[in-house]
Amino acid sequence: FSFLQERLSCVLGLLLLLHSTDSFYVPGVAPINFHRNDPVEIKAVKLTSSRTQLPYEYYSLPFCQPSKITYKAENLGEVLRGDRIVNTPFQVSMNVEKKCEVLCNFPNKPVTLTVEQSKLIAERIREDYYVHLIADNLPVATRLEFYSNREEEEKKKEKDVQFEHGYRLGFMDGNKFYLHNHLSFILYYHREDVEESQEHTYRVVRFEVIPQSIKLEDLKADEKSMCTLPEATGSAPQEIDPTKENQLLFTYSVHWEESDIKWASRWDTYLTMSDVQIHWFSIINSVVVVFFLSGILSMIIIRTLRKDIANYNKEDDIEDTMEESGWKLVHGDVFRPPQYPMILSSLLGSGIQLFCMILIVIFVAMLGMLSPSSRGALMTTACFLFMFMGVFGGFFAGRLYRTLKGHRWKKGAFCTATLYPGVVFGICFVLNCFIWGKHSSGAVPFPTMVALLCMWFGISLPLVYLGYYFGFRKQPYDNPVRTNQIPRQIPEQRWYMNKFVGILMAGILPFGAMFIELFFIFSAIWENQFYYLFGFLFLVFIILVVSCSQISIVMVYFQLCAEDYRWWWRTFLVSGGSAFYVLIYAVFYFVNKLDIVEFIPSLLYFGYTALMVLSFWLLTGTIGFYAAYMFVRKIYAAVKID
Numbered sequence: 001f002s003f004l005q006e007r008l009s010c011v012l013g014l015l016l017l018l019h020s021t022d023s024f025y026v027p028g029v030a031p032i033n034f035h036r037n038d039p040v041e042i043k044a045v046k047l048t049s050s051r052t053q054l055p056y057e058y059y060s061l062p063f064c065q066p067s068k069i070t071y072k073a074e075n076l077g078e079v080l081r082g083d084r085i086v087n088t089p090f091q092v093s094m095n096v097e098k099k100c101e102v103l104c105n106f107p108n109k110p111v112t113l114t115v116e117q118s119k120l121i122a123e124r125i126r127e128d129y130y131v132h133l134i135a136d137n138l139p140v141a142t143r144l145e146f147y148s149n150r151e152e153e154e155k156k157k158e159k160d161v162q163f164e165h166g167y168r169l170g171f172m173d174g175n176k177f178y179l180h181n182h183l184s185f186i187l188y189y190h191r192e193d194v195e196e197s198q199e200h201t202y203r204v205v206r207f208e209v210i211p212q213s214i215k216l217e218d219l220k221a222d223e224k225s226m227c228t229l230p231e232a233t234g235s236a237p238q239e240i241d242p243t244k245e246n247q248l249l250f251t252y253s254v255h256w257e258e259s260d261i262k263w264a265s266r267w268d269t270y271l272t273m274s275d276v277q278i279h280w281f282s283i284i285n286s287v288v289v290v291f292f293l294s295g296i297l298s299m300i301i302i303r304t305l306r307k308d309i310a311n312y313n314k315e316d317d318i319e320d321t322m323e324e325s326g327w328k329l330v331h332g333d334v335f336r337p338p339q340y341p342m343i344l345s346s347l348l349g350s351g352i353q354l355f356c357m358i359l360i361v362i363f364v365a366m367l368g369m370l371s372p373s374s375r376g377a378l379m380t381t382a383c384f385l386f387m388f389m390g391v392f393g394g395f396f397a398g399r400l401y402r403t404l405k406g407h408r409w410k411k412g413a414f415c416t417a418t419l420y421p422g423v424v425f426g427i428c429f430v431l432n433c434f435i436w437g438k439h440s441s442g443a444v445p446f447p448t449m450v451a452l453l454c455m456w457f458g459i460s461l462p463l464v465y466l467g468y469y470f471g472f473r474k475q476p477y478d479n480p481v482r483t484n485q486i487p488r489q490i491p492e493q494r495w496y497m498n499k500f501v502g503i504l505m506a507g508i509l510p511f512g513a514m515f516i517e518l519f520f521i522f523s524a525i526w527e528n529q530f531y532y533l534f535g536f537l538f539l540v541f542i543i544l545v546v547s548c549s550q551i552s553i554v555m556v557y558f559q560l561c562a563e564d565y566r567w568w569w570r571t572f573l574v575s576g577g578s579a580f581y582v583l584i585y586a587v588f589y590f591v592n593k594l595d596i597v598e599f600i601p602s603l604l605y606f607g608y609t610a611l612m613v614l615s616f617w618l619l620t621g622t623i624g625f626y627a628a629y630m631f632v633r634k635i636y637a638a639v640k641i642d
Helices: 002-019 075-082 115-126 150-155 277-315 318-322 327-332 339-365 377-386 388-403 409-437 446-475 499-524 536-561 567-577 579-590 599-638
Strands: 042-048 098-102 112-113 130-133 143-146 158-165 170-173 174-181 182-191 202-210 245-248 251-258
Touching: 042 409, 075 446, 112 115, 115 170, 115 174, 130 202, 143 318, 158 567, 170 409, 170 567, 174 409, 202 567, 245 377, 277 327, 277 536, 327 536, 339 409, 339 536, 339 567, 339 599, 377 388, 377 446, 388 409, 388 446, 409 599, 446 536, 499 536, 499 579, 499 599, 536 567, 536 579, 536 599, 567 579, 567 599
Parallel strands: 143 202, 182 251
Antiparallel strands: 042 130, 098 251, 112 245, 143 158, 170 174, 182 202
């Protein structure tokens, strides 16, 4: 991890050097230099809660508003995440302290909240909402200090510091609601080295807040919008009574501190995880287990296969050949096209599309180009890549459809372009209707939805057709043995050859290799954490591909030995077995880790989980299918068939 950090720091350091020559910059990471007294704009992003999973925009609550509200133009990823970045009335200037200032424009006249507004604020406090602000694109964080389980003497000296994203809207004490109406901003700057004659320039490197709840009577405000904060011990918090009107003041203070943190490492605070070691141990554990198992599996399979092939190719021993058993027996049926070849090839085409997209996204993110500082970049990149990878999806689907003796290529191409994306769009649309009903900013606006549909039918569909056309015209895959006219009878199968047993057996290894990473990904999605360990994720992805391929080869080998040649669909289903475990893990995570009780948040959770599980099944099923197909073609090419 520290190595990765060093690499990223080196890259950013190089970029900083390039900056002095007015050269290029990775989008979204160019530093802004401030002089003393320059305004530093504080913007609001959204309100979030891991209990409801419904983000709201900042002004959905009656906060103080500037004279003119302007929303930032957003990219696709930000819109889909529910970010609505907007200006706020906080007046902050570089390196200028503020003791206490009243936020709304009327200095000593308090803000009056109506009963409706009070109810809404109380409800949001009960639902555990956090407010997210940004200054110079840095998200605000609340410092949490706690003593770790060290020895008593050391306790006095060392505290562990962790940061929480955003700040709590308020807190509850018994049945009473208290609102954080005073914000103490602590901004850290790094002083840049300049020549003597020039004025000093500063860069913002950290943005912290200490939220406080202070009763109206304790905040003494004058005509100049100034206020005095009470002594910490004697002040009472600002209660919000949802049954009546409430009066309060919104105030803030600004404190600047110099910091040694360079601009290039300013995100490190937000990204430090408390358990990097767990990560390393889990990765090493996965690697060792997977390679150990794969070594054993490979040895067994290769030795058994060599023996099989040597036996089958012995011509002198005629009696033995008379009593053939095992996979050679089904050589006349093993390449018999399955039922519904169009649907199979369409699903595999979508699987290839997903595989290419995920591989490129993780690789680009690993190089640090999709860092959290460029908001929404990951989502935008993933959407566009999925559209453009339609060419590859179409090509593989078309070629496989031709191999499976399909003729209606236009219908096949349409099926590939619409089957999986149609299901995704359908589920998202239904969930979106529920989010709309809640007036959440997480609802995808109608224009964005139209834009996504245009991308689907304007970019993805034509590209899938293009790929399908070339794939269908290309020579079909070369099967080494001819298929008999009459299908062979399949002997009765043992209980452990059942599809469901196969799914359970095949899913354990790939899931075991990646479930720790899954925990971090779930935390990032459902608990508003940052996920940035794409180096680890790339490693896990490689392990997943290797383990899926091997399990799939072993399963298809056992199936052919049992003289069951209907392997096409079965391999696809069984290789995606780890998706079943992902589903079980998602239910476990919901019950144990999340505090969701209401119907709509639960519906959202399981709706999005269903999409994840479906995508994961397509991905792992496709990897397993192609591994098994290559394996089957190899082994039948190695035996002599009379």
